[in-house]
Amino acid sequence: EFLIGVTRFFRDEQVFLSLKEKLIPQLFKDKSEGDQIKIWVVACSTGEEACGIAILLLEYLQENDINIELKIFATDIDAHALEIAQKGKYPSNVMSDIPPQYLNKYFKKEGDYFTAKTHLRKAIIYSQHDVTSDPPFNKVDFISCRNMLIYMQPVLQKKVMTIFQFSLTKKGFLLLGSSESLLDLEGSFTAIDRQNKLFQNNLAG
Numbered sequence: 001e002f003l004i005g006v007t008r009f010f011r012d013e014q015v016f017l018s019l020k021e022k023l024i025p026q027l028f029k030d031k032s033e034g035d036q037i038k039i040w041v042v043a044c045s046t047g048e049e050a051c052g053i054a055i056l057l058l059e060y061l062q063e064n065d066i067n068i069e070l071k072i073f074a075t076d077i078d079a080h081a082l083e084i085a086q087k088g089k090y091p092s093n094v095m096s097d098i099p100p101q102y103l104n105k106y107f108k109k110e111g112d113y114f115t116a117k118t119h120l121r122k123a124i125i126y127s128q129h130d131v132t133s134d135p136p137f138n139k140v141d142f143i144s145c146r147n148m149l150i151y152m153q154p155v156l157q158k159k160v161m162t163i164f165q166f167s168l169t170k171k172g173f174l175l176l177g178s179s180e181s182l183l184d185l186e187g188s189f190t191a192i193d194r195q196n197k198l199f200q201n202n203l204a205g
Helices: 013-029 048-063 079-087 092-097 100-106 154-167 183-188
Strands: 036-042 069-076 089-091 107-110 113-116 124-128 140-145 168-176 189-193 198-201
Touching: 013 048, 013 140, 013 168, 013 189, 013 198, 036 048, 048 069, 048 100, 048 124, 069 079, 079 124, 089 092, 092 113, 100 107, 140 154, 154 168, 154 183, 183 189
Parallel strands: 036 069, 036 140, 069 124, 140 168
Antiparallel strands: 089 113, 107 113, 168 198, 189 198
16 A cells, blocks of 8 residues: 555645745745755656645745755655656646646656656655664755555554654644544644645754
């Protein structure tokens, strides 16, 4: 079940609108020139989610003329899906979900496919990783993990959620899927946008 790749570009428009309006300005709020923003996209499948997040971040950097390094780690246990993600090559029929203003800017049409341009591909580091057993990333500013936890038993869900909080910075943000919850960590996070499952580590104080 972990290898079920349910994804598409900018999946759930309201979630990405929330990221654009409520998350990204907060991510950069306490950062200075030369700092780094670290993001972890868990269960990235073939890369559409990571690409969408990267595009929003790259747009914000450009629009605000900010010189901050982005490190987007996108991980999955499915080696085949990661091969597709690393190539950044997608069939034309899945590209209709990408807002038109981003399509030509970040992708190049090659026959019946669109390939991610170099500046988009360089923003994302794909790697095979099992969040339940491999060492987690640390000092992460934002973790996106949408609709992976629903395939786990409650005990494993709690373990992974604890790993996420450990991985986040004191002011770090967490995005979950529409059917997922914080479980026992409800008191450890503050809701930034409860409807779209965007939370902030409440160690911020």
